[in-house]
Amino acid sequence: MEKKQLSKIADFKKERLKKNIIYRLKRTTVYTILAIVIIASIFIWFIALNYDFLGKIRCNTASMATGKGFPIMLEDSNVSKLISVKNDVAVVTKTATYMYNKNGARLYTDVNDYVTPIVKTAGYNLLTYDFGAYEFKITNNIGKVYEETRQYKIYDCDITANGYYAIAELPMGSLAQVTVYDNSNKDIYSWKSSLGYVTDVSFNINGDMLSVVDINTDDGYMSSDITLHNIRKNVDPIYINLEKELVLSVCWTTENTLQIITDKNIRIYDKNGESRFVTKAPDNMNTYLNDENGGVYIASYNKYTNPSTTIFAYDKLLKVSGQKTLNEKVKEIVKDDDKLLFLTDTSTFLSNPFLSEMNKRDYGNVTKIILDGNKYFCVKSNEIYYNTI
Numbered sequence: 001m002e003k004k005q006l007s008k009i010a011d012f013k014k015e016r017l018k019k020n021i022i023y024r025l026k027r028t029t030v031y032t033i034l035a036i037v038i039i040a041s042i043f044i045w046f047i048a049l050n051y052d053f054l055g056k057i058r059c060n061t062a063s064m065a066t067g068k069g070f071p072i073m074l075e076d077s078n079v080s081k082l083i084s085v086k087n088d089v090a091v092v093t094k095t096a097t098y099m100y101n102k103n104g105a106r107l108y109t110d111v112n113d114y115v116t117p118i119v120k121t122a123g124y125n126l127l128t129y130d131f132g133a134y135e136f137k138i139t140n141n142i143g144k145v146y147e148e149t150r151q152y153k154i155y156d157c158d159i160t161a162n163g164y165y166a167i168a169e170l171p172m173g174s175l176a177q178v179t180v181y182d183n184s185n186k187d188i189y190s191w192k193s194s195l196g197y198v199t200d201v202s203f204n205i206n207g208d209m210l211s212v213v214d215i216n217t218d219d220g221y222m223s224s225d226i227t228l229h230n231i232r233k234n235v236d237p238i239y240i241n242l243e244k245e246l247v248l249s250v251c252w253t254t255e256n257t258l259q260i261i262t263d264k265n266i267r268i269y270d271k272n273g274e275s276r277f278v279t280k281a282p283d284n285m286n287t288y289l290n291d292e293n294g295g296v297y298i299a300s301y302n303k304y305t306n307p308s309t310t311i312f313a314y315d316k317l318l319k320v321s322g323q324k325t326l327n328e329k330v331k332e333i334v335k336d337d338d339k340l341l342f343l344t345d346t347s348t349f350l351s352n353p354f355l356s357e358m359n360k361r362d363y364g365n366v367t368k369i370i371l372d373g374n375k376y377f378c379v380k381s382n383e384i385y386y387n388t389i
Helices: 002-049 053-063
Strands: 079-085 088-093 096-101 106-111 117-122 125-130 135-139 144-149 153-159 165-170 176-181 187-193 197-203 209-218 221-230 238-242 247-252 258-262 265-269 275-280 285-290 296-301 309-314 320-326 330-336 339-344 348-351 358-361 368-372 375-380 383-388
Touching (some): 079 368, 079 375, 088 117, 088 383, 106 135, 117 153, 135 153, 153 197, 165 197, 176 197, 176 209, 187 209, 221 247, 221 258, 247 285, 258 285, 258 296, 285 330, 296 330, 330 368, 339 368
Antiparallel strands (some): 079 088, 088 096, 117 125, 125 135, 135 144, 153 165, 165 176, 176 187, 197 209, 209 221, 247 258, 258 265, 265 275, 296 309, 309 320, 330 339, 339 348, 348 358, 368 375
């Protein structure tokens, strides 16, 4: 009898152990499936948030490719622009854009037959369009991403680091139409203007706001209208009217304010269209630079005065933070971090942001230049150089 009882107890324990194993196995399976779903969701969210993640890895890898170093002989001497593209440099000419990394390796060549090519860039993305024509393309440092021929003539474009882009066109029956597309080329926002002809579209750094500049004639004077568009919310655009002022340049700052240079004033607005600061622009402006960190730099030239050029530096409150004179006409201003370069027909001048320390540099006959930290890319004698400042 006792043996029989012990046998029943042993069978009971075995059955309970079996049920516990099955229960634990089911619970483990459920947790495993749940973990896989969570990990997959996070991965999908991460990929969606980071446009073309694998593409960015390929772009970063290309930036590290070995090369023969600098200087490099250029195939096309008609360089219109040097552009810093993340860790690389784009050399823009009338017929092509050549992409090089800092090791001197040519990563990609984008050839076009555009009459007036204009390039906008953000992150690794370059958007090139033919001003007043129908074609545009998006490329990066390893190849072509997208290309399209539009129905209407293109007058300006812009692109964000995650691949969203805006196109301003001139359709029939409207002075201008602006359309925003996501990085899968799906239109997500559209606006038609009856104010004037669009001359500039610019995304803010976050890519959720878009400024649009229209130029029109008012009683024989050129005037400007600026509209601010929140492309992620279904709200009406905000209107800013600058009567008898011609907008020359706009820039969204890192503080999400809009910095504007006109032929008469320098202005700063917040994202709600409220005027924050305004100051009169200097007379005889010939070169200017908007700084996304909040500063503004303007070179004023008068050939009848000696010295002929006065350079003004403005802080983020649009107060003059520095002033310098030169007896040469400044044709280009470039900035990176705490350094400025002023390029003239014969010289290059290095300065701090306040213009209190400016020195002439012996860089030779430079025609184009951009800064890269403590180094710089420049074009001279049909070659591109990468040197330490």
